[in-house]
Amino acid sequence: MPLARRSLMEAAAARFGWRRAYGDITEIDGLLTEQAETAYTGAADHAALATAKNTDVLAVRPGVLDVRGRIFADVLYLEGVLTGARNRGLPTELIERLEDAVDHGHELTVLLADTVRTTAALHAVS
Template sequence: MRRTWQALAAFTSPSWSYAHTDPEQLHQVLAEQTAAANREAADHATEAATWNVDELHVQPGVLEVRRDVLTDVHYLEGLLIGARHRGLDPELIERLAAAVDTGHELTVLLADVARATITAPAAGR
């Protein structure tokens, strides 16, 4: 019996993502991702707020988020390089490039936030 990549992925990893060819299915996946993140948002925000008793307590969380964003941006860069190399749709390449640029901008902003956790106490006291 011949198995599709989609079926094999379901056996190997419950969180495996695969390509959708139906715009409605893709819309549903995007909506589910957003809904899941929104459901967890209150817990994440409450937990983060609980730990932030002063500037230095903010730093570990910011560094963790920055690390994760860097990892994701590098993955997006790989997708962009592959899309360019294969001559994929110019609109796709343009949007991937914008996502990569925005990701890099976010890492710079997060680095600035991390630095502010050190300078803020000295400047404010």
């Protein structure tokens, strides 16, 4: 099924709180590859736009704040997934991977918050 059609179907299902559980590793690997390809397809555009827009330290701040907000929300969602996995007694290896992802996500939000603070500090100096 084409990515656009699957994405539309998945978006519609998500509005009702449904998620598809993929059981086949080949299918999962294909989806992960599609995600990477989609992300990399826009990367050059993002770099060009960021180069044009980010003319000083204050111009960097809104984008970093937006990214931090999205990541923070996703990390809190993953914490819920982790809690559910623990409460249901799911395999230890899965719980450990979720813990790693949650911890890494929190570390990333801290780094991004520090980056935002750096923009303020550098602006104050200039």
